Amino acid sequence: MSDESKPTNNRVNVLLEWCARNHVFIDPHIRIAFIEDGVGCGTVGVFSTEEFIPPNYTLVRIPKAAVLSVRSCSLSNYIPFSPYGVGAQLTLSLALYVEILRGTQSRWHGYIQSLPTGIVDLPMFWRLDTTDISKDGDGREALAWLRGTEANKVINATSDDSLTTLVRSIGLPFYFRIRIEEEINRFYRDFAEPVLLQHVDVWRCSPGADSSGIESMPTLTGFYRAFSLVSSRAFLVDAFHGLSMVPIADAFNHIVENHVHLESDYNVCPECGSLQECPHDVEDGSQDGGRLASKPKENTLVDNHDIFYDMVSNIGIPPDSEIYNTYGEDLTNAQLLGQYGFILDVNDYDRLSWTSGEILQVLMPGRSSRPQVLAYLTDVLSWFARNQTLIGQSRLIFYKSSLEDCFLINGEGSLSHQLWSLYFVVSLYRRQLLTTNNDLQRMLQAVLNYQMTLEAGLDDEDDNSISLASSIRLSDPRVRDVLYDIGEMCMAVCLQRKLNSGKPRSHALDLSSDLPENAVRTQLALSLLISERSILDSCSSAWADLLNAVKSLSEDG
Numbered sequence: 300m301s302d303e304s305k306p307t308n309n310r311v312n313v314l315l316e317w318c319a320r321n322h323v324f325i326d327p328h329i330r331i332a333f334i335e336d337g338v339g340c341g342t343v344g345v346f347s348t349e350e351f352i353p354p355n356y357t358l359v360r361i362p363k364a365a366v367l368s369v370r371s372c373s374l375s376n377y378i379p380f381s382p383y384g385v386g387a388q389l390t391l392s393l394a395l396y397v398e399i400l401r402g403t404q405s406r407w408h409g410y411i412q413s414l415p416t417g418i419v420d421l422p423m424f425w426r427l428d429t430t431d432i433s434k435d436g437d438g439r440e441a442l443a444w445l446r447g448t449e450a451n452k453v454i455n456a457t458s459d460d461s462l463t464t465l466v467r468s469i470g471l472p473f474y475f476r477i478r479i480e481e482e483i484n485r486f487y488r489d490f491a492e493p494v495l496l497q498h499v500d501v502w503r504c505s506p507g508a509d510s511s512g513i514e515s516m517p518t519l520t521g522f523y524r525a526f527s528l529v530s531s532r533a534f535l536v537d538a539f540h541g542l543s544m545v546p547i548a549d550a551f552n553h554i555v556e557n558h559v560h561l562e563s564d565y566n567v568c569p570e571c572g573s574l575q576e577c578p579h580d581v582e583d584g585s586q587d588g589g590r591l592a593s594k595p596k597e598n599t600l601v602d603n604h605d606i607f608y609d610m611v612s613n614i615g616i617p618p619d620s621e622i623y624n625t626y627g628e629d630l631t632n633a634q635l636l637g638q639y640g641f642i643l644d645v646n647d648y649d650r651l652s653w654t655s656g657e658i659l660q661v662l663m664p665g666r667s668s669r670p671q672v673l674a675y676l677t678d679v680l681s682w683f684a685r686n687q688t689l690i691g692q693s694r695l696i697f698y699k700s701s702l703e704d705c706f707l708i709n710g711e712g713s714l715s716h717q718l719w720s721l722y723f724v725v726s727l728y729r730r731q732l733l734t735t736n737n738d739l740q741r742m743l744q745a746v747l748n749y750q751m752t753l754e755a756g757l758d759d760e761d762d763n764s765i766s767l768a769s770s771i772r773l774s775d776p777r778v779r780d781v782l783y784d785i786g787e788m789c790m791a792v793c794l795q796r797k798l799n800s801g802k803p804r805s806h807a808l809d810l811s812s813d814l815p816e817n818a819v820r821t822q823l824a825l826s827l828l829i830s831e832r833s834i835l836d837s838c839s840s841a842w843a844d845l846l847n848a849v850k851s852l853s854e855d856g
């Protein structure tokens with residue numbers, strides 16, 4: 300079989316032909332290629348050719364008219380616009396699905412033919428018998444290993460508020476806290492399928508038309524495929540098209556340190572997509588979020604952002620290498636698995652998270668004291684915001700600037716300052732040291748200073764600093780007690796997390812020793828679990844070292 304006739308290469312060829320017909324410009328410095336994976340599936344990626352590509356270089360230029368969105372699809376008059384979140388994913392899935400059903404009649408036929416042919420293997424579909432039977436129960440096994448992990452939280456996340464507006468606009472009741480696959484089923488059954496059946500004329504092929512690639516009737520499984528493609532490939536491009544399928548931009552694979560990004564001006568008219576003044580502009584500017592002020596006046600020279608979306612290099616790209624985009628700035632492996640179905644071998648953004656409720660459940664099972672603890676926590680966090688430099692050198696704590704609760708351990712096993720602070724407040728509460736705000740701040744500063752001195756000592760190989768620490772005259776022995784509490788609480792929470800993740804009673808097993816062959820989902824789940832456990836272990840052992848130092852100092856003195 301010649302290379303050209305392989306079905307895999309056809310996937311790329313058909314896409315390139317479609318691009319040429321639809322005026323998608325692909326710079327000759329790059330090539331789209333099929334990457335064999337050795338097990339027959341393979342994947343598409345983008346590569347540089349033999350020349351170096353400088354930064355700020357436009358590699359792909361996609362006409363806005365070529366993107367597939369709720370606004371541009373064949374059912375645009377019947378699908379409501381939903382700006383973001385799951386609402387946008389569901390509506391775009393319907394837009395894509397009608398084009399899939401239209402087969403050769405669709406403007407996007409060549410593009411659609413180049414997409415993966417089955418449901419992209421996302422964990423949200425692992426619970427479905429239809430996908431799991433063909434994989435010998437691999438999905439059920441994988442989900443059992445994911446119990447208690449970050450990925451489990453992502454997979455079981457419930458409805459976001461983007462759905463409130465959407466379901467109201469299409470006349471469905473709003474249910475709180477239903478899982479994504481239930482939301483997909485409900486949207487399909489109550490909205491997507493009825494709309495498709497009311498507009499059969501839009502997608503049924505005309506007699507005598509080439510029927511290749513045309514589905515006869517809409518099905519829930521077909522809609523799952525559309526949803527999985529949207530989840531793993533769509534881009535939020537601007538206020539008019541919203542979440543969209545963007546040909547070629549979606550051929551780039553993901554990496555943390557990306558080479559390219561998509562450039563688009565989000566601030567266009569939400570009614571007609573114009574970047575220039577248009578009849579929908581509101582003169583007083585109060586209802587358009589200031590868009591009018593940023594729009595070019597009529598007849599001024601408008602840059603290409605009115606017509607194209609561009610993929611542009613942000614760094615120099617060496618010849619003959621794969622060119623990567625990034626799907627999000629700090630995506631963890633759990634998030635990548637949930638939305639895109641893959642994980643990175645090493646991901647510096649991995650982190651473990653808790654809610655304050657989960658932490659307090661372990662440390663203070665009685666609920667009555669929690670409001671008081673949380674009120675003191677607020678005071679501690681506002682002190683931290685003013686004194687963050689105090690933990691600049693710490694290996695055990697990092698400062699996480701955020702307005703939201705961030706009770707985290709990062710990939711290096713360090714605690715977010717919020718998590719450390721929660722342990723600190725619980726210790727003070729247990730020891731009945733929570734009195735005035737001044738006492739709280741004095742104690743906070745003293746405990747942190749003591750911890751930083753000990754950490755510096757532990758970092759110093761010749762141990763001089765440990766003796767330096769011993770020379771610190773702790774005028775208040777409670778400082779040492781509180782630091783000891785913090786370490787013990789941290790280790791208890793880590794242990795509890797280990798016990799409650801993965802299959803029951805598996806916490807002491809060496810999971811890396813026999814990763815199952817051919818069970819791809821289980822392999823992914825075990826890899827995630829192993830890396831979570833190693834984060835917990837490195838956090839616990841760093842605190843154990845610190846507590847040993849505290850103990851030996853207190854024995855000495």
Ligand SMILES: C[S@@+](CC[C@H](N)C(=O)[O-])C[C@H]1O[C@@H](n2cnc3c(N)ncnc32)[C@H](O)[C@@H]1O
Nearest residue numbers: 342343344531532549550551552553639640641
């Ligand atoms: C936007 S598409 C990228 C193009 C895709 N490779 C294709 O064959 O069409 C996203 C999908 O590519 C794959 N992918 C992207 N980056 C990856 C990576 N770093 N490692 C493994 N798979 C990746 C995943 O299957 C993901 O769902």
